[in-house]
Amino acid sequence: MNFLKKTPIRRKVTLVILLTSTVVLLIATISLFAFQLATFKRTFERDAKALSEIIASQCNVSLSFDSEKDANEILNALEAKTDVLAAWIVRTNGTLFAKYGTPLVDPGIEPQAEPEGRFVGDYLVEMRPVWSNSEMIGTVFLVSEYRKAYSRIIRFHLGVLAAVLVGSILLTLALSSRLQRVISDPILKLADTARSIAERKDYSARALKVGDDELGLFTDAFNQMLGQIESQDEALQKARRELEQRVVALQHEVAERERAEKRLEVAHRELLEASRQAGMAEVATGVLHNVGNVLNSVNVSTTLLRDSVRKSEVTSVQRLAGLLQERADDLGAFLSSDPKGRMVPQFLSSLGEQLAEERINMLNELELLYRNVEHIKDIVSMQQNYARVAGVVERVSIESLVEDALQIHEAAMARHGVTIERRFESVPLITADKHKIIQIIVNLIHNAKYAVQESVKPEKLLTVFIQAHEGRSVRVIVQDNGIGIPKENLTRIFSHGFTTRRKGHGFGLHSSALAAQEIGGQLKVHSDGVNCGAVFTLDIPLRKNDIPGDTNDRQPE
Numbered sequence: 001m002n003f004l005k006k007t008p009i010r011r012k013v014t015l016v017i018l019l020t021s022t023v024v025l026l027i028a029t030i031s032l033f034a035f036q037l038a039t040f041k042r043t044f045e046r047d048a049k050a051l052s053e054i055i056a057s058q059c060n061v062s063l064s065f066d067s068e069k070d071a072n073e074i075l076n077a078l079e080a081k082t083d084v085l086a087a088w089i090v091r092t093n094g095t096l097f098a099k100y101g102t103p104l105v106d107p108g109i110e111p112q113a114e115p116e117g118r119f120v121g122d123y124l125v126e127m128r129p130v131w132s133n134s135e136m137i138g139t140v141f142l143v144s145e146y147r148k149a150y151s152r153i154i155r156f157h158l159g160v161l162a163a164v165l166v167g168s169i170l171l172t173l174a175l176s177s178r179l180q181r182v183i184s185d186p187i188l189k190l191a192d193t194a195r196s197i198a199e200r201k202d203y204s205a206r207a208l209k210v211g212d213d214e215l216g217l218f219t220d221a222f223n224q225m226l227g228q229i230e231s232q233d234e235a236l237q238k239a240r241r242e243l244e245q246r247v248v249a250l251q252h253e254v255a256e257r258e259r260a261e262k263r264l265e266v267a268h269r270e271l272l273e274a275s276r277q278a279g280m281a282e283v284a285t286g287v288l289h290n291v292g293n294v295l296n297s298v299n300v301s302t303t304l305l306r307d308s309v310r311k312s313e314v315t316s317v318q319r320l321a322g323l324l325q326e327r328a329d330d331l332g333a334f335l336s337s338d339p340k341g342r343m344v345p346q347f348l349s350s351l352g353e354q355l356a357e358e359r360i361n362m363l364n365e366l367e368l369l370y371r372n373v374e375h376i377k378d379i380v381s382m383q384q385n386y387a388r389v390a391g392v393v394e395r396v397s398i399e400s401l402v403e404d405a406l407q408i409h410e411a412a413m414a415r416h417g418v419t420i421e422r423r424f425e426s427v428p429l430i431t432a433d434k435h436k437i438i439q440i441i442v443n444l445i446h447n448a449k450y451a452v453q454e455s456v457k458p459e460k461l462l463t464v465f466i467q468a469h470e471g472r473s474v475r476v477i478v479q480d481n482g483i484g485i486p487k488e489n490l491t492r493i494f495s496h497g498f499t500t501r502r503k504g505h506g507f508g509l510h511s512s513a514l515a516a517q518e519i520g521g522q523l524k525v526h527s528d529g530v531n532c533g534a535v536f537t538l539d540i541p542l543r544k545n546d547i548p549g550d551t552n553d554r555q556p557e
Contacts, residue, residue: 009184009302012362017176018169019359022317025168029161040153044083044146045124049117051081052126052142059089059098060130063137068098075100085123086143089130097138122147151332159328166321186211187302190219203230316351320344396434398466398474398540399424405441406464409449416453417460424466427474431543436515440523443508444478444536450501451482451534469539473521476538485527485534493525516540 055074062071071089078084078100086101117126124146130138193207203226209219250263327334327341334341406413406420413420445462452460465477485493492498494513509523516523520541527534 007303007365009187012302012365013180013183014173014176015358016362016366017180018173019355019362021172021176022169022355023359025165025172029165033157033161036157037150037154040150044144044149045117048124048126048142048144051078051084052117052128052140055087055089055142056128056130056140059140060132060137063089063091063097063130064132071098072100074098081144083144083146083149084142085145086141088141090139090141092136092138101143119146155328155331158331159325162321162324166318166325169317184302186216186219190222191302194222197226203233316347320347320351393431393433395429395431396437398427398430398437398476401434401438402441402464402466402476405438405445408442409445412449413462416449418449418452419459419461421461421463423463425468427466427468428542430474430540432519432540436519437538437540440512440515440538441476441478443512444538447508448478448480448482448534448536451480451484453482455482455531457481457531473539473541476540477535478538479533479535481533484530484532485525486530487527490525490527494523 055078058074059071062068062074075087075089075098078087084101086099088099089097091097117124119125122145124144126140126142126144128140128142129136130140190207193205197203197205206223206226207219209216209223246263253259253263323340324331324344327338335344336342402424445464448462452462459481461481463477463479465475465479467475467477469475489498489500494509496510498510513523516538520543522537522539524537524539525534526537
């Protein structure tokens, strides 16, 4: 069912509603039909019994006075009963007193002292004694065509139930086609907004909130994230302009050494802050790209649901119902003798299996859509959480920080076919600013993704290690098999403004190195050269200032 992947959510929601309603209607229809058949048999027996009792009570006078004419008139009144085939009255000596019709079944003409009803072939035979002054004077036999009446009631109820079923399905389709917009329209509008932002890079745009449900909350969070990215981008651009102006001014004041040194110190602090803003923008941009990737999956799911509803086989049910309604008068003969009629059960079986499979696929696609929306909410919530706690020193789990960083890039990694391998050892909690650590790890994973993406190797592998180091620090190692780093660039890789990417700004690794120093740790790099991959190692002390000058550049096994 690959075509479901391109079905829009509108048609998928419509199909889910339609299939659910159809299944419920079928169950109700079948249950009602079975109940009607069971009720008909009891009613038929009860009516035959009552009719035989009435005849027995009316004929006791005729038998008492031996008036065959009166008895025949009573029996001839049964012509109004189309289901009554024959009836006769037998004296107690076994002789025939009066009769109506010619029975096709012979239950015997022996008098019956006890009332009895039994089925003989396709007929129901009721036998009732006739009493006069507590003395049995004869027996009434009543033969009814049960099978004919049973077939007639089946044809009638099948026609009615089929008409009700078809009408209900059409009504459900009409209603679901309009009501599904309550769910699909907000999602489609949000997807259009995200796509527009991703294409134009206009972070001032905002998604329109259409309700206060989960989608409304997600829209608020999405708009809040866009606001943070916009403000961080503006702050970064402003800081760049200010720094460029200050550097030019400082170059013209070389003669005033002391004053120049003070201004350089101020510029260094501002540069550090700008680097921090660049790191925050890097994290936020990664979050936005990841959200955009997941929203692409959401859009694919909505398209698949729409196409699935459009191509549903429900119309085949309508055509079949129309065919059965046209042949309602001879439905039994049509189903048993006509070539098309004999194909109906097999067609219904095949159609039922296909509709059931469509329903399962639709439910799976809706579950995938739900998980994608939940994934976006988790990413946005995580980014907002780190944005709020910047500068706070607390005890944190390095494994959870690494998992959060990987989650930010999860969709992009999957899209580019990058395999992530985790090799985590059990390490103690650390005391540090988790915002700075997540900024460093996100930047390292981001760079590793580009390195393996630009590599010509068929296997794109990124391995993340977590190791305890000498009992005083925790080591996070990000290793890739990408394009590698030339040896002449290893000494400049952490310099401000240095980058080998065409659209890079050179702030990421520089700000990461500064952040590592601020938490009392170290950030190191190793590469054997071009196309040999790279290894970045972040040493984080269990407590700040616990880590000495560590020159050990051991690489993971």
